[in-house]
Amino acid sequence: MMAGFEPQIIAFCCNWCTYAAADLAGTSRMHYPPNVRIVRVMCSGMVDPIYVLKAFEGGVDGILVAGCHLTDCHYIDGPVKCDETVNKLREVLHVLGLEDKRLRREMVAASEGVLFAQVINEMVEDLKKLGPSPFKAKTEALA
Amino acid sequence: MEEIRTGVYICHCGLTIAGVVNVEELTEYAESLPNVVVSREYRYMCSDPGQDLIKKDIKELGLNRVVVASCSPRMHEPTFRKTVEDGGLNPYLYEHANIREHCSWVHDDKELATKKSKDLVRAAVKRVFHHESLVTREIPLNPNVLVIGGGIAGMQAALDIADGHNKVYLVERDPSIGGHMAQLDRTFPTLDCSECILTPKMGDVGHHPFIELLTYSEVEEVSGSIGDFKVKVRKKARHIDESKCIGCNLCEEKCPWKTDSEFEAGMAKRKAVYIPFAQAIPNIAVVDADLCAYIQSDGKKCGACIKLCDAGAITPETLLKQTDEIVELEVGTIIVATGYDQFDPSVIPQYGYKKYDNVLTGLEFERITCAAGPTEGKIVTKDGRPVESIGIVHCVGSRDENYHEYCSRVCCMYGLKYAHLSKEMANADVYEFYIDMRCFGEGYEEFYKRLSEEGVNFVRGKVARITDEAQTDEEQGKLIVVSEDTLLGKMIRVPVDMVILCSALEARSDAENVGKVFNINRRADGFFLERHVKLDPVATPTDGVYIAGCCEAPRDIPDTVAQAEAAAGKALSLISKGTVTLEAAISTVDEAICHGCGRCEEICAFSAPNVVTKNGTLVSSVNEALCKGCGSCAVVCPTGAIAIKHFTQDEILAQVSALTEA
Ligand SMILES: Cc1cc2nc3c(=O)[nH]c(=O)nc-3n(C[C@H](O)[C@H](O)[C@H](O)COP(=O)(O)OP(=O)(O)OC[C@H]3O[C@@H](n4cnc5c(N)ncnc54)[C@H](O)[C@@H]3O)c2cc1C
Numbered sequence: 001m002m003a004g005f006e007p008q009i010i011a012f013c014c015n016w017c018t019y020a021a022a023d024l025a026g027t028s029r030m031h032y033p034p035n036v037r038i039v040r041v042m043c044s045g046m047v048d049p050i051y052v053l054k055a056f057e058g059g060v061d062g063i064l065v066a067g068c069h070l071t072d073c074h075y076i077d078g079p080v081k082c083d084e085t086v087n088k089l090r091e092v093l094h095v096l097g098l099e100d101k102r103l104r105r106e107m108v109a110a111s112e113g114v115l116f117a118q119v120i121n122e123m124v125e126d127l128k129k130l131g132p133s134p135f136k137a138k139t140e141a142l143a
Numbered sequence: 144m145e146e147i148r149t150g151v152y153i154c155h156c157g158l159t160i161a162g163v164v165n166v167e168e169l170t171e172y173a174e175s176l177p178n179v180v181v182s183r184e185y186r187y188m189c190s191d192p193g194q195d196l197i198k199k200d201i202k203e204l205g206l207n208r209v210v211v212a213s214c215s216p217r218m219h220e221p222t223f224r225k226t227v228e229d230g231g232l233n234p235y236l237y238e239h240a241n242i243r244e245h246c247s248w249v250h251d252d253k254e255l256a257t258k259k260s261k262d263l264v265r266a267a268v269k270r271v272f273h274h275e276s277l278v279t280r281e282i283p284l285n286p287n288v289l290v291i292g293g294g295i296a297g298m299q300a301a302l303d304i305a306d307g308h309n310k311v312y313l314v315e316r317d318p319s320i321g322g323h324m325a326q327l328d329r330t331f332p333t334l335d336c337s338e339c340i341l342t343p344k345m346g347d348v349g350h351h352p353f354i355e356l357l358t359y360s361e362v363e364e365v366s367g368s369i370g371d372f373k374v375k376v377r378k379k380a381r382h383i384d385e386s387k388c389i390g391c392n393l394c395e396e397k398c399p400w401k402t403d404s405e406f407e408a409g410m411a412k413r414k415a416v417y418i419p420f421a422q423a424i425p426n427i428a429v430v431d432a433d434l435c436a437y438i439q440s441d442g443k444k445c446g447a448c449i450k451l452c453d454a455g456a457i458t459p460e461t462l463l464k465q466t467d468e469i470v471e472l473e474v475g476t477i478i479v480a481t482g483y484d485q486f487d488p489s490v491i492p493q494y495g496y497k498k499y500d501n502v503l504t505g506l507e508f509e510r511i512t513c514a515a516g517p518t519e520g521k522i523v524t525k526d527g528r529p530v531e532s533i534g535i536v537h538c539v540g541s542r543d544e545n546y547h548e549y550c551s552r553v554c555c556m557y558g559l560k561y562a563h564l565s566k567e568m569a570n571a572d573v574y575e576f577y578i579d580m581r582c583f584g585e586g587y588e589e590f591y592k593r594l595s596e597e598g599v600n601f602v603r604g605k606v607a608r609i610t611d612e613a614q615t616d617e618e619q620g621k622l623i624v625v626s627e628d629t630l631l632g633k634m635i636r637v638p639v640d641m642v643i644l645c646s647a648l649e650a651r652s653d654a655e656n657v658g659k660v661f662n663i664n665r666r667a668d669g670f671f672l673e674r675h676v677k678l679d680p681v682a683t684p685t686d687g688v689y690i691a692g693c694c695e696a697p698r699d700i701p702d703t704v705a706q707a708e709a710a711a712g713k714a715l716s717l718i719s720k721g722t723v724t725l726e727a728a729i730s731t732v733d734e735a736i737c738h739g740c741g742r743c744e745e746i747c748a749f750s751a752p753n754v755v756t757k758n759g760t761l762v763s764s765v766n767e768a769l770c771k772g773c774g775s776c777a778v779v780c781p782t783g784a785i786a787i788k789h790f791t792q793d794e795i796l797a798q799v800s801a802l803t804e805a
Binding site: 008010015016017019020022023025026027029030031032033034037038039040041042043045046047048049050051054055057058059060071072074075076077078081085109110111112117 | 217251258266728775778
């Protein structure tokens with residue numbers, strides 16, 4: 001798409017699994033592109049739709065919502081609740097005209113540093129193909 | 144509102160951060176952010192002088208917010224919260240930016256890494272603006288401890304804790320405690336008899352006034368949290384009256400129904416009613432209900448044991464009516480010591496395990512050399528011939544990408560132990576097929592050297608296959624070990640009478656389930672994951688739950704015991720403090736805007752919020768002892784009345800919008 005376009009990604013990661021997986025990717029010195037900024041939440045089920053919508057409104061190109069696998073949850077069933085939030089969000093994003101691939105939902109366990117790096121790599125690639133978020137242009141025009 | 148005065152501290156972490164991130168530029172940038180009064184960089188912020196910088200600034204510059212950008216908050220957030228508290232602020236007026244694990248360790252482009260660090264610091268500064276002082280709560284800790292698994296790890300931990308006069312419940316799945324160590328004959332490198340060092344400990348556990356043993360039992364459910372766990376244990380029906388059985392073993396002698404003995408690694412039979420081994424603790428019988436004809440025929444067949452049992456421990460009632468019992472326990476801490484499984488080498492078909500009678504695993508050979516074992520300690524083939532030559536194959540299932548990548552740590556040493564025993568007991572020719580010899584422990588290298596002098600043949604190379612297809616007269620009637628010899632640089636064929644496979648230690652087949660019950664994660668290799676591999680090796684991410692022994696990774700007995708004592712130490716330190724500090728970051732309800740709709744009550748997995756009537760209106764009220772701070776209630780609340788302290792919408796949105804400001 002755009003030459004030199006570097007997508008901006010925000011990742012909401014649960015404290016117990018995916019945040020720890022990102023730490024593990026670090027301690028294992030696995031390299032992945034610097035396009036992602038992680039926001040720590042206690043549980044993926046804590047991610048409020050408003051956080052995702054505000055981030056898109058602010059112009060980010062992609063969002064990752066990631067936490068424990070269904071069976072690893074520190075709070076019993078957080079991932080189920082997170083899935084519900086994400087499914088509802090997908091409908092809203094559809095109406096807003098945002099491509100499905102801009103919101104990614106993953107379960108990454110504390111031991112899966114490799115998977116975390118892989119997910120970020122894939123997202124950056126996917127988002128490069130999609131180009132900047134249509135909201136980015138709007139936000140910039142308003143500014 | 145008071146003026147917000149923030150201090151930002153950038154850690155170099157030696158060169159691990161400063162080598163990638165331009166810390167001077169970052170510090171200067173931080174100083175330009177709103178409400179930042181001071182910004183400093185330092186080589187090691189976590190060191191005492193680093194922490195002193197913060198404390199001094201709080202006092203002298205009147206800081207009321209602090210941000211440190213360094214390693215993961217999972218590593219040092221607690222450290223700096225404490226610093227801030229020592230400096231006179233509430234510990235929650237602190238925010239941590241992770242510029243090491245999430246930045247300098249995963250990126251190498253200095254410019255982009257510096258830019259990312261600036262974003263993370265900006266987000267932290269904007270977030271901390273909204274932080275509020277929170278109060279932690281202290282609850283009493285139940286001093287009782289639950290230990291799962293009665294192997295050497297679980298027994299040692301239980302004894303350490305009970306010796307301090309604290310109550311321990313020791314839950315063992317098998318009918319007797321002892322674990323794998325009870326099956327071993329002699330232990331490397333000292334070759335002392337396993338039974339001689341283990342059985343006194345088993346006795347101590349069995350008789351200890353502070354240990355309550357629940358054998359033939361498994362934990363089904365754990366609820367609650369550190370200090371206050373509620374545990375349901377299924378005590379399986381033994382089908383005998385435990386209080387009457389005197390362990391005379393007459394029932395077993397006369398019982399006509401046989402199956403492979405688990406204790407003898409399938410090398411001998413046991414009966415449908417049995418005591419697993421001579422030194423079992425408790426020394427009482429158990430009935431295998433699936434095998435017992437009386438139980439299976441609903442009392443129509445057999446019943447020999449009933450007639451023989453003078454003690455009245457086995458009766459038609461115990462056999463037909465006794466059912467599993469659910470025991471409920473309350474404990475403050477839990478130690479999981481469930482051990483390992485031996486890798487089943489029959490999944491490597493070229494090694495011929497189960498195909499050839501005289502290809503054995505380590506545990507099977509342990510039973511052969513044991514004087515109380517099926518061959519009375521004679522090293523003989525399945526059909527009773529003396530063994531003149533033995534091949535010992537290392538790394539079966541470990542250090543092998545197709546099975547387990549890791550090294551099982553004990554196999555080299557037990558392989559060497561078998562070499563020595565084969566020489567000593569059978570004067571056999573011994574061939575050790577190894578890849579690398581790993582003799583790392585105290586006295587281990589010396590043991591290896593001693594064996595080299597005893598005339599053991601060491602062949603360096605991976606065994607390709609084991610076959611009985613002879614190519615020469617000399618190979619007739621033998622097992623032939625076909626191996627590479629990397630020192631000679633060619634393939635060799637070695638005919639032997641018996642082959643021992645040094646099989647890997649692997650995670651228990653039910654580790655996933657056990658992990659779920661106790662909320663312990665597992666590594667990719669299946670073993671339980673510790674909180675920190677170097678600095679917190681027996682803790683798990685679940686507070687109050689510890690791990691010890693081979694359930695965490697393969698290890699020898701000395702290391703297992705050390706780890707068990709470490710886990711016991713953790714529990715004892717909690718007990719001596721007597722209380723637990725609970726997280727302050729839990730939900731809170733703004734009663735002014737709550738409608739009492741009950742969505743929070745519906746979604747909560749811990750039943751923390753409840754809709755109650757206050758002053759004639761319905762509002763939600765949160766039970767602080769039950770709330771874990773997961774935040775699901777805040778997501779579903781239609782009015783925004785319920786919020787999670789320290790993870791409020793204001794705080795997270797400030798962070799998010801700071802990140803979109805790129
Ligand atoms: C062939 C062989 C030879 C060896 N020789 C030596 C040697 O000479 N010297 C040496 O230092 N080390 C040796 N080792 C290693 C030694 O066996 C281990 O270090 C030691 O046994 C580990 O003890 P553990 O308590 O962690 O595990 P285990 O011995 O496996 O004990 C775990 C216990 O937990 C119980 N359990 C499991 N799951 C549950 C559950 N869900 N609920 C309740 N209970 C449960 C089990 O029944 C068992 O009793 C050898 C290992 C092998 C395979």
